[in-house]
Amino acid sequence: MSALRVTAHAALVGFEDTKAQYTWASWMFGWMVRATAQVLFFAAMGLLLDSPALIMFAFIGNVAAMPALHGMAVGPDTAWERGLGTLPLLVAAPRSMLPVFAGRSSFYIAQGVGEGTLIFALLAPFLGFDGQWWWLPPALLVVSLGSYGLGLFLAACAIRRPRIGNILFNIVFWGIVAIGGVNVPSEVFPQWVQTLADFLPLHHGLLGVRSVLESGPSVEAMRQFGLELAIGAGWFLAALVAFKTFAESGRRDGTIDLVE
Amino acid sequence: MRAAIAAFRMQLGLAFRTPNFWMAQLTTPAQTILFLSVVNAFDRPDLVAYAIIAPTLITMWNTGVWTGGSVVRDDRWQGRLELHAAAPTPYGIVVPARVAAVMTLALSVIPIALATAWLTYGIQIDVQHPWLLAVTMVLIVVGTTGTAAIITSMTILSRAANTLQSSASYPFLLLGGVFVPLALLPVWVQPLGRAVFLSWGSDLVRDGITQPTIEGVPGRLVILAGLGLAGFVVANRLIRVVMRRVRITGEISVQ
Numbered sequence: 061m062s063a064l065r066v067t068a069h070a071a072l073v074g075f076e077d078t079k080a081q082y083t084w085a086s087w088m089f090g091w092m093v094r095a096t097a098q099v100l101f102f103a104a105m106g107l108l109l110d111s112p113a114l115i116m117f118a119f120i121g122n123v124a125a126m127p128a129l130h131g132m133a134v135g136p137d138t139a140w141e142r143g144l145g146t147l148p149l150l151v152a153a154p155r156s157m158l159p160v161f162a163g164r165s166s167f168y169i170a171q172g173v174g175e176g177t178l179i180f181a182l183l184a185p186f187l188g189f190d191g192q193w194w195w196l197p198p199a200l201l202v203v204s205l206g207s208y209g210l211g212l213f214l215a216a217c218a219i220r221r222p223r224i225g226n227i228l229f230n231i232v233f234w235g236i237v238a239i240g241g242v243n244v245p246s247e248v249f250p251q252w253v254q255t256l257a258d259f260l261p262l263h264h265g266l267l268g269v270r271s272v273l274e275s276g277p278s279v280e281a282m283r284q285f286g287l288e289l290a291i292g293a294g295w296f297l298a299a300l301v302a303f304k305t306f307a308e309s310g311r312r313d314g315t316i317d318l319v320e
Numbered sequence: 321m322r323a324a325i326a327a328f329r330m331q332l333g334l335a336f337r338t339p340n341f342w343m344a345q346l347t348t349p350a351q352t353i354l355f356l357s358v359v360n361a362f363d364r365p366d367l368v369a370y371a372i373i374a375p376t377l378i379t380m381w382n383t384g385v386w387t388g389g390s391v392v393r394d395d396r397w398q399g400r401l402e403l404h405a406a407a408p409t410p411y412g413i414v415v416p417a418r419v420a421a422v423m424t425l426a427l428s429v430i431p432i433a434l435a436t437a438w439l440t441y442g443i444q445i446d447v448q449h450p451w452l453l454a455v456t457m458v459l460i461v462v463g464t465t466g467t468a469a470i471i472t473s474m475t476i477l478s479r480a481a482n483t484l485q486s487s488a489s490y491p492f493l494l495l496g497g498v499f500v501p502l503a504l505l506p507v508w509v510q511p512l513g514r515a516v517f518l519s520w521g522s523d524l525v526r527d528g529i530t531q532p533t534i535e536g537v538p539g540r541l542v543i544l545a546g547l548g549l550a551g552f553v554v555a556n557r558l559i560r561v562v563m564r565r566v567r568i569t570g571e572i573s574v575q
Binding site: 097111249 | 338339340342343344346347350351353354357358359360361362364367370483484486487488489490491493494499500501504505
């Protein structure tokens with residue numbers, strides 16, 4: 061119960077942090093313009109390849125990549141914690157660090173779902189989307205939750221080497237966008253790449269998103285969402301172990317406060 | 321000139337020691353695979369060059385805007401901004417020189433993209449006009465340096481400009497036609513895109529690689545160079561004005 065309370069308090073701190081980072085104007089005319097342009101940039105590939113189907117495929121894929129982007133961004137942000145000097149206190153505290161970090165960036169889940177939905181609502185009418193749009197927010201929530209587990213695992217890796225936090229996040233995110241079925245179906249890649257995509261977030265969630273937008277909830281869509289959440293939970297458990305070993309080794313050798 | 325060379329060398333040394341400077345380059349292989357997979361899935365070998373040019377230009381632009389654009393922010397965090405304000409050497413010379421160092425290193429993206437294409441899809445590129453390609457790439461580096469210097473100079477006035485820095489990527493990449501040529505975008509967008517030097521640069525790079533004969537090369541190069549140099553001039557003026565203002569108001573550390 062108290063782990064939940066810690067998570068809730070951490071979530072509130074994270075929300076205040078995000079609020080301080082943006083004004084309404086800088087979010088709307090800065091970040092949202094960039095995020096919308098990112099989706100349009102990839103959807104426009106269909107113009108070059110003369111394929112309206114690619115426009116729609118890449119549009120939905122890149123909208124779904126938005127909550128994944130936010131879900132994974134927890135990695136570099138958590139690594140900052142070490143630079144800010146709050147980490148030794150967390151390690152000294154009797155509880156696991158995971159509830160703190162899980163709550164700290166949980167606002168990203170809501171942000172990713174909200175922004176993905178908003179970009180979709182802005183662009184879908186112009187791109188001629190005629191599917192069941194009302195299923196999008198819950199479907200994006202699944203993608204966001206699935207990605208958050210990997211984001212926390214990246215955080216547990218980046219906290220050991222804060223200087224590589226951004227690099228690690230960017231390599232993993234773009235790797236997932238390349239092979240996860242965002243712009244072309246994963247089937248165009250060799251079998252071993254498809255297997256790799258199977259164990260990463262976004263791939264299954266995105267298959268579910270495409271399915272519910274086209275024909276509403278189905279057994280297949282629910283199976284894909286189930287797989288996405290299971291993969292997210294798997295990475296969450298890996299993050300739990302990684303945070304625990306980091307804290308234990310840090311306590312043992314006293315290196316927590318010695319940022320590289 | 322000596323100050324500019326010293327700033328350039330200092331930034332080169334810093335870049336070699338800082339992992340974040342290589343962030344954009346390290347995402348290039350994934351982005352190259354992304355574009356090549358699309359072109360390959362649609363069986364369009366004629367667009368392979370496009371798929372290699374796009375991640376190259378994206379990385380160069382992102383390196384300039386993000387890494388080059390963080391020069392002033394780093395100075396602020398390290399407490400060097402006040403020293404620059406007090407120093408007799410104009411900061412407007414130091415900043416573009418340091419961004420230029422970052423951009424010079426960003427050229428390493430070209431072999432990275434080519435190697436990724438060869439290792440993953442076995443693709444090799446034949447260049448029709450190597451000299452035009454080389455000159456265009458240099459002018460793109462100049463233009464990106466000028467634009468990044470403008471963005472970083474805005475962060476002297478306000479920390480909120482950091483949001484602008486992270487936002488100045490895809491809108492420019494879309495208008496710059498780095499994968500989809502500007503001519504294929506809606507007509508009303510095209511005049512906007514023509515004001516972005518990158519649109520002239522990406523068209524020339526594509527033509528330099530794929531077209532046997534190219535029309536209007538001198539005029540297009542002049543426009544590319546002009547828009548790029550305009551960025552430098554604007555950045556230099558902006559930094560001068562902003563530094564004078566923060567000296568008068570004494571707000572350099574409290575923005």
